[in-house]
Amino acid sequence: MPDVRHSNALPIAQDALQVVQHSACIGCGACAAAMPELYQIEMNDYGEYQAIGGQQVEPTDTNREAFAQVCPFSGGGPDEDDIGSSLYGDATANEYVGFHRDCYVAWVDKNNYRAAGSSGGMTSWMLAKLLGVGEIDGVIHVKPANSPGERQLFHYAISHTLDEVRAGAKSRYYPVEMSSVLSEVRRSTGRYAFVGVPCFVKAVRRLCLVDPELDARIAYCIAIFCGHLKSRAFAEAIAWELGVEPAELETIDFRHKLYDRPASQYGVKLTSKSGETLEHPMQGLATKNWGLGMFKYLACDLCDDVVGETADISFGDAWLDEYRLDPRGANVVVVRNQRLAELVAQAFQNGEIEGKPLSTKDVYRSQEAGFRHRRPGLAYRLWAREQRGEWSPQKRVQPDAHALPPQRRRIMDVRVQLADRCRAAFVHAKQVGSFQTFLSEIDPLVTAHQRLSRRGLWLRIRRKLSRLAKSFFKSPGDGGGQK
Template sequence: MELDRYGQMKPTGPKTWLQGRDEEFARICPFSPMARDEDELAAEYFAAAKNRDPLLGRYEAAFVGYVEEGEYRSNGSSGGMVTWVAAELLRLGLVDGVAHVKESDDPQSERRLFHYSLSRDLQELQAGAKSRYYPVELSGVLQSIREAPGRYAVVGIPCFIKAVRLACADDPVLKKRIAFTLGLFCGHMKSARMAESFAWQMGQDIRKVKRLDYRKKAQDRPANWYRAELTLENGETCAQDWWHLVDGDWGAGFFQNSACNFCDDVVAETADIAFGDAWKEPYSSDGRGTNVVIVRSKALLDVIQAGNAEKRIALSSVDSDFVVATQAAGFRQRREGLAFRLTWPHMRMRPRKRVRAGRHGLSRRRMALYIMRYWISFWSHRAFAIADFLHSPRLYILWARAALACYQGVAYSRGPIGRIAQSLGLAGSEGRT
């Protein structure tokens, strides 16, 4: 896997392999129509699960809460549960190492800020806390797992966990050594260009950025008020709220990976346990951060319940409706939005999905939103590339500001574009994207 000119990870290899004529590639690519889908994989791994839901998949139990002990919660982007569970697996001797995303030791060598790495103790593990909206790939860490006997846990977004499951089915060594998978709820993947754009807008050169915190936490601010902070090589820092950045509206789709247009898994349905942000009041206003957790493995359910009984974590049981409500926008994009996108004639790649193509009663406004998201994600990569080639960040910023104004005019009925959209029946006041 290598970064392409748009800062997205793309596979490289022989032409026959890339065109899908290689059976191994077809079996293990998570977007391949020949690979097993999430329902089939979940049926294999969680056949006896107590609950089944069309959006959440198979699971034993669901919770909302946070970590009480230590600094897990304050050091994480949300409630600290991902790092706590990984640390507990190490503490209990259930795994020898955890594969997760960490800051690159020398990001300027390949201009990559983050990469997958193996952690074997708590100190190494805590260095990988927090969310990273940056392209990474698994090949190096999977090779390390093949070479070093032991039991491992892998942390990843839904398509990564699905890829691990498919790889395990094809590789007996990986199947034996990967004992647990920890999934992260996902809206979509961003390209490396978003990090560069954030640096541009803060007046910095990405080559001089040593560290990027996508979600700088502050207890006096709601958890969903994202604030990005750059740490430069000279130790100086600069920060900006996402809402003050031209591409900081997540729902607009700036720098979205093109493959995300075909994903229908929001909550990592093939993972043993999955974590997301509790985007529902009163939790979304709590600046300390709160997790929603879906447990599919009985072994991990025992770990969670023991931690709760010992008051090391504070979790409350919730039903499927609560979990779905915390990720409502993601499910609309990945289910009704996907069904609509699959009707588009110019979509050359049509993977086998669990969603049927169709408009399913969508309003003109909803269709307009999905069309705009698609084209914003498509053109944001190209507009940035042109601005970068011309050494003119302002060119991209002007384009992004105009694109955002159009999107928010339809989505939130804002400004003159919103008034025009309302007159055409393309805008509304439902306040959801």
């Protein structure tokens, strides 16, 4: 069981302890927003927010039930399908994309949204549109903390103006929690759009079900697709590899557009406390491969929602061959809410935004690796956890040893080990003041992953070639049935 260290943790209630101790806490702050006397959120030594105990130790039965209902990884309460069908039950359902009315590939060249955004700028455009037409009074999203000397570079905050919304553009691959901002929202009078990765949106949906005051404030939920959430160590490791020590990192843009290469080969731009500015393609860095899951919250390995199925609209990267080559970037968009479907369709008609409708098959294709990791991959990981006697929350995917072929199972085992090893290796590297120590400690697992992946690729090519050969030599009368 991983050792989660907190500076001054109070004893934590048993139900949350189970989630935290079994690496299922994403540190979103839903429990602390619902029951601040019982739960608080604190950053651990690995640079991850986690739930800790509050002033009161023993939860009542009502509190226990409330925890199960709001925590997105408790395994209790409504799941993504339940929430989706209660909100958009009249829309079309899809196993991967969830309920949906329309899917698009889209971008917004006008007013600099695309240039200023991570992908096509659609998320900031949608938020600005909602503010402009008076559907909302503010946006709850993740922005630079902008307090000099602060270790925490980004946080959830509220934007009330168009300029503030636009200044919040870009993806933050960084730990955030929402308990403070939700308290602020509850005390306010307006209506807001909430932006989050899928588990945060699910948590907000669940909070709204038990908290009428919050429900009245949250007018729309907007999701950004998610591969996994990163700890603070991800930003620090990027900086350190470029020569800026972790404590010296001042600002970071994780999605700096490089106009001489494909959108998928974006760069990183950062500044140090001494005023130095550095730019570098992610390609050349040790942390570039998201498939390795470096600095991933371990809870992300228990998630089965890639696109944010409980959100009114979801935005991701158009990682499709037709669009990934364009360095300007493009979004995949999944619309579930009727009003938002109208606003998006109108904007296409009047030329505010560009793009075209997309099939759910193409949405799947744009996130193929993510879906493989979250569905058959999750089924295997759940089974492996069962074998190790670890608790796991109830998921929509069932534990299954055979969900993956043997080669993929070995890759998955290495990834699980690497995600864990990475955390301790980085803490150790900071203690001894050497980035090289971090690289050396993870090297055996990175090498094993590379070797297995190369072999896996070769096996996939061989299977494909053998299928092609079979269909080529198939006799006309064999009916094409399986032998």
